[in-house]
Amino acid sequence: MTQLRNMNNGKMVNSKEVAAYANVSQATVSRVFSGQTNIKEKTRQRVLEAAEELGYRPNAIARGLTLNRSNLIALVAINVVNPHYNAIINKVADRIQEMGREPLFFVSEEEKNLDEILSQVLQYRVDAIIILSTSISSQMAAECLKIQVPVVVFNKYTVNKSIMTVCSDNVQAGWMAANYLFEKGCDSFAFIGSNTFLGTSKDRLRGFNDCLNEKGYENCIVNMVPYTYEDGRKAMKSILEADKSVNAVFCAGDILALGAMDAVKYEYGLRIPEDIAVIGFDNIDVASWSPYLLTTFEQQIHQMLETTFKYLKDKLNGKQVSEGLILFECKIVERSST
Amino acid sequence: MTQLRNMNNGKMVNSKEVAAYANVSQATVSRVFSGQTNIKEKTRQRVLEAAEELGYRPNAIARGLTLNRSNLIALVAINVVNPHYNAIINKVADRIQEMGREPLFFVSEEEKNLDEILSQVLQYRVDAIIILSTSISSQMAAECLKIQVPVVVFNKYTVNKSIMTVCSDNVQAGWMAANYLFEKGCDSFAFIGSNTFLGTSKDRLRGFNDCLNEKGYENCIVNMVPYTYEDGRKAMKSILEADKSVNAVFCAGDILALGAMDAVKYEYGLRIPEDIAVIGFDNIDVASWSPYLLTTFEQQIHQMLETTFKYLKDKLNGKQVSEGLILFECKIVERSST
Numbered sequence: 001m002t003q004l005r006n007m008n009n010g011k012m013v014n015s016k017e018v019a020a021y022a023n024v025s026q027a028t029v030s031r032v033f034s035g036q037t038n039i040k041e042k043t044r045q046r047v048l049e050a051a052e053e054l055g056y057r058p059n060a061i062a063r064g065l066t067l068n069r070s071n072l073i074a075l076v077a078i079n080v081v082n083p084h085y086n087a088i089i090n091k092v093a094d095r096i097q098e099m100g101r102e103p104l105f106f107v108s109e110e111e112k113n114l115d116e117i118l119s120q121v122l123q124y125r126v127d128a129i130i131i132l133s134t135s136i137s138s139q140m141a142a143e144c145l146k147i148q149v150p151v152v153v154f155n156k157y158t159v160n161k162s163i164m165t166v167c168s169d170n171v172q173a174g175w176m177a178a179n180y181l182f183e184k185g186c187d188s189f190a191f192i193g194s195n196t197f198l199g200t201s202k203d204r205l206r207g208f209n210d211c212l213n214e215k216g217y218e219n220c221i222v223n224m225v226p227y228t229y230e231d232g233r234k235a236m237k238s239i240l241e242a243d244k245s246v247n248a249v250f251c252a253g254d255i256l257a258l259g260a261m262d263a264v265k266y267e268y269g270l271r272i273p274e275d276i277a278v279i280g281f282d283n284i285d286v287a288s289w290s291p292y293l294l295t296t297f298e299q300q301i302h303q304m305l306e307t308t309f310k311y312l313k314d315k316l317n318g319k320q321v322s323e324g325l326i327l328f329e330c331k332i333v334e335r336s337s338t
Numbered sequence: 339m340t341q342l343r344n345m346n347n348g349k350m351v352n353s354k355e356v357a358a359y360a361n362v363s364q365a366t367v368s369r370v371f372s373g374q375t376n377i378k379e380k381t382r383q384r385v386l387e388a389a390e391e392l393g394y395r396p397n398a399i400a401r402g403l404t405l406n407r408s409n410l411i412a413l414v415a416i417n418v419v420n421p422h423y424n425a426i427i428n429k430v431a432d433r434i435q436e437m438g439r440e441p442l443f444f445v446s447e448e449e450k451n452l453d454e455i456l457s458q459v460l461q462y463r464v465d466a467i468i469i470l471s472t473s474i475s476s477q478m479a480a481e482c483l484k485i486q487v488p489v490v491v492f493n494k495y496t497v498n499k500s501i502m503t504v505c506s507d508n509v510q511a512g513w514m515a516a517n518y519l520f521e522k523g524c525d526s527f528a529f530i531g532s533n534t535f536l537g538t539s540k541d542r543l544r545g546f547n548d549c550l551n552e553k554g555y556e557n558c559i560v561n562m563v564p565y566t567y568e569d570g571r572k573a574m575k576s577i578l579e580a581d582k583s584v585n586a587v588f589c590a591g592d593i594l595a596l597g598a599m600d601a602v603k604y605e606y607g608l609r610i611p612e613d614i615a616v617i618g619f620d621n622i623d624v625a626s627w628s629p630y631l632l633t634t635f636e637q638q639i640h641q642m643l644e645t646t647f648k649y650l651k652d653k654l655n656g657k658q659v660s661e662g663l664i665l666f667e668c669k670i671v672e673r674s675s676t
Contacts, residue, residue, distance in 0.1 A: 055481070058461060072442070086428075093443055102458075103442075105442070106440065107432065107435070119395065124440070229623060229627060266628045285567060289567060289596070289600060290600040291600070291629030
């Protein structure tokens with residue numbers, strides 16, 4: 001045995017060698033490792049013992065090719081700068097592993113090359129694709145559908161009935177933010193959004209302005225900036241320089257809101273919420289810490305993941321499931337910043 | 339063409355179909371897609387056009403099997419609760435893609451099953467393995483070495499000359515922290531570490547106590563807790579309840595330090611650094627924000643990644659490179675908490 005190992009000269013033992021060692025056919029080894037039951041228990045034991053002794057590992061990739069699936073689920077993410085997304089990525093990876101599959105991870109700095117990335121993803125014969133926070137072209141979606149690779153667009157509004165899309169209702173949340181601030185007695189509004197996730201920011205802004213208009217206000221001051229704490233600070237300063245009367249700011253992400261709060265407190269010496277109320281989005285950990293206690297929106301990530309993985313499991317099990325957009329309501333987590 | 343597509347009935351076009359359509363042999367198609375140059379330009383064009391028209395995608399996995407590599411690099415991470423690790427994971431994933439490979443991501447809640455995970459990783463015939471913040475058994479390391487899959491242990495101290503290990507010098511950093519606090523005039527010390535990364539915390543504590551002992555102090559008060567903001571707060575409270583004289587706290591991670599700072603300020607009404615100096619580890623974004631301005635350690639992540647990927651590239655190119663531990667010095671980033 002040791003001899004065979006050494007003779008093998010640094011390469012992995014293959015099923016042929018196991019077959020020779022156990023004195024069975026290579027097909028029998030394959031049958032044992034693909035979990036087939038029509039094998040004598042004695043033979044099965046002999047194969048397993050030979051495999052154990054030789055240090056044989058079945059080749060997941062070759063098995064994937066034979067069974068026409070790789071056991072891989074691609075996770076495609078663009079521009080992962082939001083700590084909120086990192087938490088989602090970890091949760092998605094956990095769920096994929098709970099399904100007995102492995103996440104194959106694709107990241108990209110830019111949205112525009114997504115079709116190119118997906119083209120590469122498909123080369124790995126993945127079982128399914130989850131696209132995080134960016135959308136997919138109709139053409140590529142159609143192509144995936146045709147070759148029976150289920151796709152879920154997670155956390156990005158997409159109005160295409162042939163694409164399974166699981167997303168927060170950002171327009172509604174924007175409306176809720178304005179209504180909430182209005183009820184708190186605010187009467188001069190601003191919005192800080194991010195051009196890093198422009199589509200989502202615009203949806204939140206649209207709902208925000210819709211509500212303001214319903215209440216008889218004009219559209220609010222808007223500042224779209226990159227998604228960093230420093231940019232949140234700068235945006236808040238430029239808003240207060242433009243209009244000192246602003247007493248309510250809705251930020252499309254917590255990092256921007258935390259920067260805005262610190263500008264209000266440390267650069268203008270104003271009080272939150274007495275002088276200016278601030279509301280954020282995502283409910284990241286820091287939002288609940290003592291210096292901030294930020295009122296913010298929580299997305300129903302757990303339910304969104306449930307829906308995503310139920311769809312994928314059903315599709316992979318060959319069930320008839322329909323695609324389309326499913327929207328989830330966001331909830332206000334009330335703290336002391338409003 | 340459309341007809342052939344439709345006839346293909348939802349399955350991916352294979353190289354045989356491309357060959358038939360372009361009227362060349364299947365071997366020629368393979369040669370074109372493996373980038374070989376001994377092909378007439380006219381033939382190459384005809385193959386590429388046929389592939390384009392039929393929507394053919396070369397099978398990365400099958401190609402990997404033929405070339406005996408998968409183009410995948412496994413990234414194995416245990417217990418990813420530190421936002422600092424998320425940043426590292428993103429950077430590692432970027433580097434893997436810069437190498438023209440894809441990261442295959444394995445996460446696990448628990449350290450003890452690492453050998454089991456690695457056994458699974460090897461089934462994917464990965465080109466290399468990067469293990470984040472946890473160590474590998476000598477037996478498994480030897481096994482990877484034997485089948486010529488290079489392994490790097492990143493950010494976890496491992497004293498095994500046959501394992502390539504890239505790590506911060508945590509013992510030295512602990513020594514530096516104590517020396518720095520001593521020079522600031524502190525004379526009553528405490529340490530908050532995390533049982534979530536116990537080995538690393540213990541190394542930092544060892545250096546910290548070494549320096550205190552050199553200066554004639556006894557070992558300091560120690561509190562090991564899970565890695566959360568709330569646990570940092572609680573740890574700080576239990577330290578101040580045990581000894582009101584403490585005027586310097588070294589925390590083995592920024593999240594703990596930020597919790598400790600808020601306990602000092604919001605629960606005891608004490609001043610930082612006048613009453614208590616606090617020093618953290620990792621230099622996460624929040625550490626630099628106005629309410630905190632935390633003095634902390636920065637690890638040389640960029641240089642550690644350079645070393646990791648130089649080793650992997652050299653190994654994959656068949657160069658002779660030696661394994662072993664490489665330690666990187668940490669630097670103090672001075673702010674107002676000390």
